[in-house]
Amino acid sequence: MNSLERARLRPVTNLEYGISSLHCWIRVFEAILRISYRLPFKKWTARTPEQKKVKEVTTAQVQRRVFTTMSLGVDQPCPGGSGNSNDGNTARTAFQQPELFSAATGVDVELIRRLHVILQAVRCCLPLCGEKLSAFCSETAELYVRLYSWYPMTPTLHRLLMHSAALVEHCLLPIGMMSEEASEARHRDVRLYRLQRARRDSRLNTMADVFGRLSVFRSSAATPSSAALARQPGGTPDHTAAGHCWLRRRRFWLSR
Ligand SMILES: [Zn+2]
Numbered sequence: 001m002n003s004l005e006r007a008r009l010r011p012v013t014n015l016e017y018g019i020s021s022l023h024c025w026i027r028v029f030e031a032i033l034r035i036s037y038r039l040p041f042k043k044w045t046a047r048t049p050e051q052k053k054v055k056e057v058t059t060a061q062v063q064r065r066v067f068t069t070m071s072l073g074v075d076q077p078c079p080g081g082s083g084n085s086n087d088g089n090t091a092r093t094a095f096q097q098p099e100l101f102s103a104a105t106g107v108d109v110e111l112i113r114r115l116h117v118i119l120q121a122v123r124c125c126l127p128l129c130g131e132k133l134s135a136f137c138s139e140t141a142e143l144y145v146r147l148y149s150w151y152p153m154t155p156t157l158h159r160l161l162m163h164s165a166a167l168v169e170h171c172l173l174p175i176g177m178m179s180e181e182a183s184e185a186r187h188r189d190v191r192l193y194r195l196q197r198a199r200r201d202s203r204l205n206t207m208a209d210v211f212g213r214l215s216v217f218r219s220s221a222a223t224p225s226s227a228a229l230a231r232q233p234g235g236t237p238d239h240t241a242a243g244h245c246w247l248r249r250r251r252f253w254l255s256r
Contacts, residue, residue, distance in 0.1 A: 018167060020180050024122065024156055031156070033105065039058065066101075073085045074086055117136070119160075128175065133165045
């Protein structure tokens with residue numbers, strides 16, 4: 001992953017999958033933490049018992065420093081076994097204070113600053129200049145390899161630094177609009193539809209019902225809003241029964 005010349009020569013065939021611009025923040029944040037835990041012995045993996053001991057001690061020190069200087073709990077398991085404390089808010093707060101984050105982890109401040117710029121760029125909903133982004137990413141990749149050649153780039157870092165400019169060129173819309181933010185925002189709906197609005201006799205039927213329900217509401221931007229519906233005579237939107245709400249919308253359109 002750290003051989004930039006070889007990586008540039010390799011053909012890329014999966015640009016259509018885009019980039020998870022929301023989860024990038026967490027993955028890059030975690031990559032910086034992984035590097036900081038290994039800084040004293042500068043090896044990708046701790047093999048000897050001494051290295052393992054050093055890594056354990058450094059991990060505890062870094063976590064304590066990040067907590068005392070930035071009030072962020074990192075790599076702490078969440079109660080109930082639902083992942084760990086590294087979420088989007090933690091990553092964003094850390095990147096917004098590059099000096100403090102660098103002082104707490106020992107990772108180069110310039111690299112953190114540059115990664116923050118690229119992360120913001122791939123979340124941006126305005127058109128980006130592919131050439132400038134490509135140049136900026138290449139410089140950042142070279143800086144990374146110069147400083148941390150002993151730690152191979154994680155797949156997310158590789159995609160971000162080597163392919164984000166190509167992804168920007170490949171997208172018809174600004175790349176920030178391709179973020180998984182919209183699908184993340186509907187997790188609660190998907191859970192509700194799966195549990196209460198879908199057949200459960202087979203997985204295929206469950207998925208078909210959930211997707212059917214999602215596609216009904218996906219068109220809400222093109223149909224009148226609840227407020228507009230409420231203004232219609234006798235049109236009081238019923239949020240509790242999704243099906244009724246949809247029927248009212250349909251009636252509204254048919255009556256026009
Ligand atoms: Zn690649």
